[in-house]
Amino acid sequence: MMKNISIIGGGFSAWLIAAIFSKKRFSVNIFEGKSKNFGSQQIAPNGWLALNQIIDINNIKSSFEPLNAIHIKRINSEEILELLSNYELINNVEAYGSISRENLIKVLKNKALSNKNIKIFESTIDHIIPNELNKELVDSEGRVFKTDFVIGADGVDGVSRRFVVGSNKNINFKKIFRSVSVDNNPYNLTKRVLQILFHSQGYFVIYPTIIKNKKATNYIFVPSNNNFLPPQITSKSLLYLIPQNLNWITNFVPHDMNEKTSIFKKDVFLFGEAAFPTLPHLAQGGNQILEDAVFLKNFLENNDNLNEMVRTFIQKRTLKRNLISKKSEIVGQALNSQKLTKHIRDLLIQSKGKDMIDNIINQVWAS
Numbered sequence: 513m514m515k516n517i518s519i520i521g522g523g524f525s526a527w528l529i530a531a532i533f534s535k536k537r538f539s540v541n542i543f544e545g546k547s548k549n550f551g552s553q554q555i556a557p558n559g560w561l562a563l564n565q566i567i568d569i570n571n572i573k574s575s576f577e578p579l580n581a582i583h584i585k586r587i588n589s590e591e592i593l594e595l596l597s598n599y600e601l602i603n604n605v606e607a608y609g610s611i612s613r614e615n616l617i618k619v620l621k622n623k624a625l626s627n628k629n630i631k632i633f634e635s636t637i638d639h640i641i642p643n644e645l646n647k648e649l650v651d652s653e654g655r656v657f658k659t660d661f662v663i664g665a666d667g668v669d670g671v672s673r674r675f676v677v678g679s680n681k682n683i684n685f686k687k688i689f690r691s692v693s694v695d696n697n698p699y700n701l702t703k704r705v706l707q708i709l710f711h712s713q714g715y716f717v718i719y720p721t722i723i724k725n726k727k728a729t730n731y732i733f734v735p736s737n738n739n740f741l742p743p744q745i746t747s748k749s750l751l752y753l754i755p756q757n758l759n760w761i762t763n764f765v766p767h768d769m770n771e772k773t774s775i776f777k778k779d780v781f782l783f784g785e786a787a788f789p790t791l792p793h794l795a796q797g798g799n800q801i802l803e804d805a806v807f808l809k810n811f812l813e814n815n816d817n818l819n820e821m822v823r824t825f826i827q828k829r830t831l832k833r834n835l836i837s838k839k840s841e842i843v844g845q846a847l848n849s850q851k852l853t854k855h856i857r858d859l860l861i862q863s864k865g866k867d868m869i870d871n872i873i874n875q876v877w878a879s
């Protein structure tokens with residue numbers, strides 16, 4: 513009999529894994545929950561290469577905004593921008609850019625839904641019951657769904673991670689703010705360039721994107737501590753780049769993860785952010801999830817054994833995932849330097865910025 517796979521989650525990883533299982537020899541139920549997929553994310557060459565193996569890349573090219581350079585600047589006390597380093601991406605121009613999450617998910621969803629064996633439920637799963645023979649999922653309305661295998665793609669704070677890991681109590685959460693502007697001014701100022709701007713209370717990451725077919729600018733503000741809000745800019749020239757009317761959305765991202773856990777228990781396999789919570793400082797969370805998906809896709813080409821799939825995945829992917837998490841944490845600490853160390857950081861970026869970026873991206877962007 514055809515095995516039933518249940519995917520919990522309606523975000524990027526859920527639809528990505530659904531696309532992988534489409535056309536394979538399984539029936540798939542996907543429980544979408546109340547998905548909110550806001551803003552854009554960077555696709556790096558490793559992610560682009562992986563995405564190319566999952567979907568027809570031509571379906572997404574028109575909403576891909578290429579990035580050709582990374583500029584690092586400091587906002588001084590008079591709110592004037594001082595350039596610390598500008599890095600031109602000579603070799604990676606074709607494959608580094610930004611893409612709206614909504615659009616990316618739409619394309620993955622279309623791919624997944626080309627499978628006749630997939631059913632979507634707009635349902636939030638509250639309980640996972642691991643019986644001897646099968647698993648049962650209970651949603652918030654008390655409906656029960658029987659399944660053979662569960663893929664938990666419901667994020668760092670979802671029911672799947674709590675089931676597999678036990679609790680989230682070892683994870684501290686850090687506040688990060690996101691916003692989007694569809695004004696022309698910031699888009700024209702950021703075209704083709706990703707900007708990292710140091711401020712006394714944290715740092716901004718600003719880059720152009722395309723949202724709902726409109727030119728837009730994506731903003732992230734990472735405060736150096738959870739009490740800081742995105743700063744109100746007053747200088748006229750800087751307001752062109754960071755307008756005052758931005759509507760900031762607060763996200764909580766995992767931080768200080770002093771845990772070593774599994775990603776699999778009783779036929780519940782964690783995927784995406786649920787499996788490997790990753791700080792966003794290297795913008796690799798989604799890119800690594802794409803690499804994970806390609807790994808699973810290649811495995812499933814020749815083998816339907818799901819337990820073996822999980823075992824091979826853990827053996828081959830965990831090391832890289834942990835390394836990226838560690839690197840992301842270190843980069844975050846450097847970007848968020850305060851007091852004396854921030855002067856050292858700025859001096860280092862001024863003198864060695866290009867080499868530093870080269871070193872980081874050459875290692876991380878390699879597939």
Ligand SMILES: Cc1cc2nc3c(=O)[nH]c(=O)nc-3n(C[C@H](O)[C@H](O)[C@H](O)COP(=O)(O)OP(=O)(O)OC[C@H]3O[C@@H](n4cnc5c(N)ncnc54)[C@H](O)[C@@H]3O)c2cc1C
Binds near residue numbers: 555636
């Ligand atoms: C500020 C920031 C910037 C980032 N920038 C980048 C970037 O530039 N490049 C990059 O590659 N990555 C980036 N990332 C990482 C990337 O966004 C994540 O890796 C990716 O969104 C993770 O997707 P996910 O589907 O695993 O988890 P989530 O996005 O958390 O999605 C989980 C989904 O599960 C649903 N859900 C939860 N509980 C249930 C339930 N009980 N039942 C049913 N559904 C449920 C939720 O509604 C949600 O839709 C960034 C992250 C942040 C926070």
